[in-house]
Amino acid sequence: LVLLAPRMRRNAASLLVLAGSEAPRVWAKATDMDDVVRAAVGEIDESQRIEVLALEPARLSGGAVSDVSHLVAELLENAIQFSPPSEMIRVTGLFDMNGYQLSVSDRGVGMSDARIAEMNRILHRPPALGLSVEPTLGLYVVAKLAHRHGLEVELIRGAPGITARITIPRDHLEVMKGPEPRPWDAGAREQ
Numbered sequence: 001l002v003l004l005a006p007r008m009r010r011n012a013a014s015l016l017v018l019a020g021s022e023a024p025r026v027w028a029k030a031t032d033m034d035d036v037v038r039a040a041v042g043e044i045d046e047s048q049r050i051e052v053l054a055l056e057p058a059r060l061s062g063g064a065v066s067d068v069s070h071l072v073a074e075l076l077e078n079a080i081q082f083s084p085p086s087e088m089i090r091v092t093g094l095f096d097m098n099g100y101q102l103s104v105s106d107r108g109v110g111m112s113d114a115r116i117a118e119m120n121r122i123l124h125r126p127p128a129l130g131l132s133v134e135p136t137l138g139l140y141v142v143a144k145l146a147h148r149h150g151l152e153v154e155l156i157r158g159a160p161g162i163t164a165r166i167t168i169p170r171d172h173l174e175v176m177k178g179p180e181p182r183p184w185d186a187g188a189r190e191q
Contacts, residue, residue: 030059040072055093059174083108
């Protein structure tokens, strides 16, 4: 039962997203991107299959933390479901000219070009969800969360598998600065 708690909590949050409700938990402060990703990984039953390769330091604005973590967890869950049990799911993050780009890559069965195009249409313009239960329900949640914060999510064919690329606009980010130089370091450089 303890292992089901994160999934049950995420499923309940997903239903609220689909119903159009705002996030029940909103962070007041900006949060390090590695903590946002770590929270998403913590929501996954098979978290040992997730490998965070590199995350360029950044801080995500507090109002987006809960939703971005939920969005990443949905993409991680999808990647795990459609990948062989022996394959790792890889997460990377870096700045690009459009903002911060998180990538979730799997080496699963992949999709046809037509199916990728259909899923990307849903991600770019989330439709109203009907009463039928879709096998891609998590993708509708991702689309709604992305739309809520002006994020861009795109699925890209891998060799094999799929990469989900999430672009977080710069207005949701703070660049993390390195430590301030110590006074004796500054003096040593001047000599």
